[in-house]
Amino acid sequence: MERAYERDKNHSSIIMWSLGNESGCGENHYAMADFLRKHDKSRLVHYEGASLLEKNDLADVYSRMYPAVSDLEKWLKEKKYKVPIMLCEYSHSMGNGPGDTWQYMDLALKYPQFVGGCIWEWCDHTVIVDGVQKYGGDFEGELTNDNNFCCDGLVFADRSFKAGTYEAKAAYTPFRFTYKNGKITLTNYFDFTNLSEYTVCYKIKADGEVLEEKRLKINLAPRETAVINTDVNPKESLFGAGISVSLEKDNGEVVGELYQAIETKKKKASPASLTPAKLIDDKLFIYAKGKDFEYRLNKQTGNFDSIKVRGEEMLEAPVKIGAFRAPTDNDCWCGKDWEDARINVPFTNVYSVTVNENKINIDASLAGVSRAPFFRYRMTVSVFDDGRISFALDGKVRENATWLARLGFEFALCKKNKNFTYFGMGPYENYCDMCHHVSKDKYSSDVDKEYVNYVRPQEHGEHIDVSYAEIEDKIKFVGKDVFSLNVSKYSIDQLYKAQHTNELGEPYATHVRIDYKCSGIGSHSCGPELPERYRLSEKDISFAFDMEIVNK
Numbered sequence: 211m212e213r214a215y216e217r218d219k220n221h222s223s224i225i226m227w228s229l230g231n232e233s234g235c236g237e238n239h240y241a242m243a244d245f246l247r248k249h250d251k252s253r254l255v256h257y258e259g260a261s262l263l264e265k266n267d268l269a270d271v272y273s274r275m276y277p278a279v280s281d282l283e284k285w286l287k288e289k290k291y292k293v294p295i296m297l298c299e300y301s302h303s304m305g306n307g308p309g310d311t312w313q314y315m316d317l318a319l320k321y322p323q324f325v326g327g328c329i330w331e332w333c334d335h336t337v338i339v340d341g342v343q344k345y346g347g348d349f350e351g352e353l354t355n356d357n358n359f360c361c362d363g364l365v366f367a368d369r370s371f372k373a374g375t376y377e378a379k380a381a382y383t384p385f386r387f388t389y390k391n392g393k394i395t396l397t398n399y400f401d402f403t404n405l406s407e408y409t410v411c412y413k414i415k416a417d418g419e420v421l422e423e424k425r426l427k428i429n430l431a432p433r434e435t436a437v438i439n440t441d442v443n444p445k446e447s448l449f450g451a452g453i454s455v456s457l458e459k460d461n462g463e464v465v466g467e468l469y470q471a472i473e474t475k476k477k478k479a480s481p482a483s484l485t486p487a488k489l490i491d492d493k494l495f496i497y498a499k500g501k502d503f504e505y506r507l508n509k510q511t512g513n514f515d516s517i518k519v520r521g522e523e524m525l526e527a528p529v530k531i532g533a534f535r536a537p538t539d540n541d542c543w544c545g546k547d548w549e550d551a552r553i554n555v556p557f558t559n560v561y562s563v564t565v566n567e568n569k570i571n572i573d574a575s576l577a578g579v580s581r582a583p584f585f586r587y588r589m590t591v592s593v594f595d596d597g598r599i600s601f602a603l604d605g606k607v608r609e610n611a612t613w614l615a616r617l618g619f620e621f622a623l624c625k626k627n628k629n630f631t632y633f634g635m636g637p638y639e640n641y642c643d644m645c646h647h648v649s650k651d652k653y654s655s656d657v658d659k660e661y662v663n664y665v666r667p668q669e670h671g672e673h674i675d676v677s678y679a680e681i682e683d684k685i686k687f688v689g690k691d692v693f694s695l696n697v698s699k700y701s702i703d704q705l706y707k708a709q710h711t712n713e714l715g716e717p718y719a720t721h722v723r724i725d726y727k728c729s730g731i732g733s734h735s736c737g738p739e740l741p742e743r744y745r746l747s748e749k750d751i752s753f754a755f756d757m758e759i760v761n762k
Contacts (some may be wrong), residue, residue, distance in 0.1 A: 213244040215249060226271070229257040231298070235268065242270055242420040245276035257300045258536045266293075271325070275299040279313045286321040297327025302736035304362035305539030305664050307374045309644035309731030309744075311381040319386065319399060329378060330736070333363035336665055339701075342712045343367065343665045358539070361665040362735065372662060373638045376647035383466025389453045392443035395434045396428070396455070399676070405430040408465060409458045416451035416474070418633065418652035425458075446475040449633045449677040450650050469649035471675075478653025483596040486568030496563070496570055502759055503597035512560040512572040512589065519684050519759055520596070527622035527721035531576060531603070532556055533585065535669040535728065536705030538734040547612045554706065559583065568593050584611040587751070597759035603726070605751045613747035618694070618725030622701070627682045627720045628657040630697055634676030641672050643730030643744040650675055657699035657720055667708040672696050672728050677724075683760050687724050690754035696723035725752040 211229070213595045218224050227246050229239045235257070243255050249642040258275065260268035272291040275298060285291060301308040311329065311446035336343040338459065345353030362368075364375055379505060385405070387396045394412060398405045406429045413423045423440045430436050444451040450627040451474045490497040506516040508528065515528035534554045537545030561573040575583035587605025594600075607614070635645055636653040662670040676695040680686040687693075698705075699717035708714045730744030 211245055211260065215246065219250065224253065225256040226256045229259075229269075230257065230297075233259060234304075235259040235263060241267060250394075256296070256298070263414065270294075271296050273298045275735070276302065276737040279741065280319065281323075281738075282314070282324065283317055286317065286324055288633045289323075291323075294325045295323055296325045299330040300327040300733075300737065301329045301378070302362060302540075302733040303329060303331065303374055304359070304733075304735040305363045306372075306639075306662070306670055307538065307540045307644065307668060307669055307731045307735075308364075308733040309374070309377070309540065309641060309740075310733050311374075311378045312646045312735070313741075315381040329364055331363055333365050333369060334367040334665060335360040335363070336367040338367075340712075342710055344710070348710075352422075353411075358666050359735075362539075366663070367665075372664075373640065373644060373647065374639055378645050379466065380468060380646040383457070383468055385455075385457060385466065387455045387468060387470070389470050389472060392440050394438040394440060394453070394455065395435060396430065396434055396438060398430045398724060399433045402432055403633045404432070405457070406581065409460070410438075410455065411458055412438070412440070412453060412455045414440060414442055414444065414451070414453045414472070415651065416447040416450050416472075421451075434522070443692075444472055444474050446477050448477040450474070450675075452650050454649050468646065471650060473649055474531075482598055482758075483594045485594045485595040487593040487597075489565055489568060489570070489593065491565045495594075496565060498593040500595050500597055505593065505599070507570060507591065509563045510560060511562065512558055513575045514599075517685075522624075522684075524623055524627065524685060525621070526624050526633055528686060530556075530620050530622050531558065531587075531589075531618070532702070533576065533617045534702060534706075535613040536667065536702050537615075538731060539664075539666065540732050540740075541615070541669070542735050544613070544615075544734070544740065548615055548695060551584060551612050552581050553612075553614065555579045571625070582608065586612075599757045599758070600754070602754045603751065604753075607749045607751065611750065613729065613745040615746070616694070616723070616725050616728040617746060617751060618723055618727075618753070621683065621722040621724070623717040623722055625699075625717060625719055627684065628699065630655060630679055630681045630722075632673060632679040632695055634673045634674055634679075634692070634695060638669050641731045641744075642672055642674055642726060643732060643741075645674060646652075655697070657697060657717070660697050661699060663711060665711075667700070667705045667711060667714055671698050671707065674728070679724075680760060681720075681722065683762065686758045686760050687722075688756045690756070693753070694723070694725040694728045696725065696728070697721070724755055726751060 229242050252537045254270035257269045258273040260266045261273045271294045301311045317325050320462045345358040384400045388604045410426045410428050414421045451472040457465040487498045498505040502520050504518040508515045513529040517524045559575050564571045572589045576585040579582040592600040609631040633652045635648045640648045660671040673695045676690045678688045679695050698721045701721050727746045732740035
């Protein structure tokens, strides 16, 4: 402790002294604290081990690792501890994530007693062998290892960024704003810096079109709030409206950028054809055929196994309904529940299929192999003469079933259909709890851009709040409300089975998921369980979308 003190005492970045980490609490810790207090009256003493004692008479702060956001807020509301609270570790950054940085930082801004914490950790630790990221258990002669637990960085081993990196930047952005009725209410959360040292930029868009864009110099002292009057206030939109506010340095560097959706009345879209297509019902299949399309629905599986557009087969495999995703590192425990329920190997049981004019009614259930059904549903598929297919899924999840990773439709499209555009949250992958680093707009992407090279292959590439997605100018998915979109060159099964990137195998299709919802990410690889509000634990499901043929 003496050596650390003498080395670092003149560094302004040292705000408190720590007595160690995960080392119990004994007389040596008290001796270190006594030394520090005699030599430095200006800094606090930290030690998480002291916070675990019945009486903390050693440290000046209450320090913990990975408490749930709900527990932390309870401590703050009840003023349970009389000293500053800090998290010496939080938001474990393993794999896809962390998904909870924003929730913790919300509390830091709301409660002065919570002084923040230290994200674990900065970078992944891997060894590259023949271009493959290796980790514990991969090397000869290891006496013990922690598998890939060394891969828990906010950035990858090569210091490149991931969605969790951008989410942390958003959470740490030194301002917050709200927009309502044409007014931006902006709060400066710097403690010492006036916002006049930066340029405040805002952009208001609706349906991808810029309505107003301005750059302002604002005299706003630390912890003060100002109101900015805008010249526009969108009242209606077809797909959505929103506002982005950013803080920029004179050299153009963006210190932080945040987004808020603007609630608008939905415009009426151009009327789609209501002329029904003619359906042909035979023993095993139901056929629909028109000018630019030819579809076949398999009555045994209750879904389409052939979708031809302008003579080209779109499907590499039959359409199916699923509730599983390739577990992330943060899904480590709930992933076991999903495996126990065997939703990773789902089977559809079709009870009846009836045809009424252009409507196909399917009564069916989804179950893990050798398990009771966890989702009983009725799906109505309506086909129209312009090739549009309307899917309407209504069902109920079994009361005692585990919460689901996701729920929706899986389209394995032929491999060449790799480019797509969408109107939703982007451009980076995002989930219901990890979405503050993105904004809703029109984006173009492809399966290579969507792939994230996580050390252990896992779920990636989700986009929430999507209004539509168009694949290669051929087919278009349009939500009756909004949906979650995932486009990947790898199947769920390929990602699930691979432990290293070189075990994924060759892509054989473009896998498009049109989901009712997808559960959040969290940081449960070492942190708390995913909060209930970010789980897909609803029991009553109602989901509708259209698949349309794009007119060339």
